[in-house]
Amino acid sequence: MNNKKAQSILIVGGGIGGLSTAIALRQQGFDVELIELNPEWTVYGVGIIQQGNVVREMARLGVANDCMKHGFSFDKVRLCDGAGNPLAIIPGARVAGPDYPVNMALPRIALHTILLNKATELGTKITLGLTVDSLENGENKAFVKFSDGRDGEYDLVIGADGIFSKIRALLFGSHLKPKFTGQGGWRCNMPRTQEVDCLTMYRGRNGGQAGFCPLTNDLMYLLQTTSEPGNPWFDQDKLDVLFKERLAEFEGPVARARDEFITNPKQVIYKPFETIFLEAPWYQGRFVLIGDAAHATTPHLGQGAGMAIEDGIVLAEELKAKSVDQALESFMTRRFERCKFIVNSSLQIGTWELERNHTADFNGLVQKMVEVTAQPI
Ligand SMILES: Cc1cc2nc3c(=O)[nH]c(=O)nc-3n(C[C@H](O)[C@H](O)[C@H](O)COP(=O)(O)OP(=O)(O)OC[C@H]3O[C@@H](n4cnc5c(N)ncnc54)[C@H](O)[C@@H]3O)c2cc1C
Known part of the structure; x- marks a missing residue:
């Protein structure tokens, strides 16, 4: 095991996970470059719900107030029959503290802009229209060849390139594909x-x-x-x-x-x-996967982006405190079971829905998710 700490870090992918990780790493003083395949920021999707555990981490990234300003905060979920008559109100706990709501939702474009502005303001070096064509693990370094022909050398490379991750394919093989x-x-x-x-x-x-x-x-x-x-x-x-x-x-x-x-x-x-869940470890040498690249879930529990954000924060904390080798090991310990629970529970709800199983304990599983995610990361 090598005891060297990281300083230079490349993030591949400028989605919710990549940008949040960039913010967390810059807050800890790392040199951070981020590359994004798209030549311009186009954000796919409509809106995103962030639950208490995610609001808590957005506050730590210093972006929760901005999200509240550009989104909509709420403390309950309402269940109705088909005609719109209320059947139940499910209250929630303010996991992020009294100043923050149980849930907030905001347009994806707004979230992306907030994260991008913060990452840029903190000094992340961002390049659009760029990817990694090949990679190699050196003894203590990650070597990459970029799609524009340049070479790069980093203490760590983070694959945050989403469910169809190229970094995952290059590291672990292209047979690992998401399933519908x-x-x-x-x-x-x-x-x-x-x-x-x-x-x-x-x-x-x-x-x-x-x-x-x-x-x-x-x-x-x-x-x-x-x-x-x-x-x-x-x-x-x-x-x-x-x-x-x-x-x-x-x-x-x-x-x-x-x-x-x-x-x-x-x-x-x-x-x-579509979903994919990688067995541990999600790293090899000086390359590590986070977010959907490692554990893409269905949206039944609304926690996919939340898990990507938490990944970035945990990784930054571990890298600050430990050598790269030790940090990656601790990262896996802190993230694996939590992400596995979210993916498996989301799939379970989807299966119940497909089976039209109306006696299954949907609310019980949602309640368990709230309890699990309220735990510190
Ligand atoms: C219908 C739906 C609703 C959802 N609703 C919620 C919700 O309410 N709350 C929630 O928490 N989650 C939700 N999710 C899940 C959430 O969208 C994902 O978990 C989250 O976007 C994952 O973030 P990520 O950064 O890992 O990946 P992505 O957001 O996919 O970002 C990956 C980035 O990498 C870039 N990229 C891809 N390939 C390369 C490459 N080779 N080189 C460089 N860059 C590359 C992409 O262009 C993209 O910018 C939902 C998902 C779906 C499908």
């Missing part, structure tokens, strides 16, 4: 109505679930998870019609939103649910 789970998620932004003051879920006539999540004072999104056997390809110009068809079983507020606001296929986002 049988479900997909539909989303569409629309003006917020007054009664949607928290995540509000409705159960349709046939047992399907859809809901609204507030994103700002003026904006919310309609979401639905559906069974999509065979992982179909959808014509992008028909996404509005296809989403409306899937919402046919709903009455009340969901039906009204469906009929009034789902009018433009370009505003509907469909995402097949």
